[in-house]
Amino acid sequence: MAKTNSRDRMKNEINAGSMADIAFLLLIFFLVTTTIAEDKGVLVKLPPWSEDEPDITKLKKRNVYSVLVNADNQLLVRGDLAQLDDLRENAKNFIMNPQRAEDMAEEPKKAIISLKNDRGTEYGTYLEVYNELKAAYTELRNEYAEKKYGKLYEFCTKEERSEVRSEIPLIISEAEPTNFGDEG
């Protein structure tokens, strides 16, 4: 009697309850091993390669905002020692030139930022500088879009964006690095 009872309960089926455990194990394995690696970064478009050096003598001096970073990670902006914290504001001021100063950009379209670094410059510093310059442009574009369309640049339509872009083009020219510092 007891024997039939136990056979009755088993019903010759494999217990599927443990399947869930196996699947859970796999799930946890995948959860742990995989990384939803969000890759973010500063997007840059490099100029096409050409053998000859670009001719910068044609540019007016007032339109060029030169930023130099030396091997000791110090900044030289238009011939003067500068701090990274002031770079964004100064660059914005230079590009827009609200006071119509004689030695600043004639108009945003003509402004060119020239970035030069040494082979010994730390990459972290270089990217911080680049980031500040890009941020200056982003802020200016946002301000322009806000004034003209009443919304931020990233919320604008495609046509509005290209309009803003043509008004305030992002021109950062990078020269070949100098080779004075010690390359670690």
Place this chain on the structure above:
Amino acid sequence: MSKFKKNRGKASPEVSTASLPDIIFMLLFFFMVVTVLRDAELKVEIETPRATELTKLEKKSLVNYIYVGSPVEKYKKEYGTKARIQLGDKFANLSDIPLFLEQHRSKVPEAQHGGIKSSLRIDKGVTMGIVADTKTALRKAGQLLINYSAKKKES
């Protein structure tokens, strides 16, 4: 007595767990599809810098990764402490970059070749010399869209 037992055996009060594996498998497949297995073991130490002007890289299949940093502890004996380039899962030289890009390009459908980006994952401590050389190599190879991998800066 026997009648009592029989009844309980037939209509078991338990909820059937047979569909539970299906649910879990569904979750499993979801995670398998959305997550990407990291294909390269990092042989160089990389601590990316922080920045604010970040762009998110979408379409993973259109992105190739170039790592630059000094070798990790176990490769220091063999390769020294000077910053090196890693392509895929091995150390490489500048001259290997065009081939690496071409290999990646061949896996991408022709129509999307214009959208291929190179993600430069560079340690913030390396000097610009090797970075500039890498950039020059990329320009020569016609890979102009690059992305300096960085973390979000809290400000």
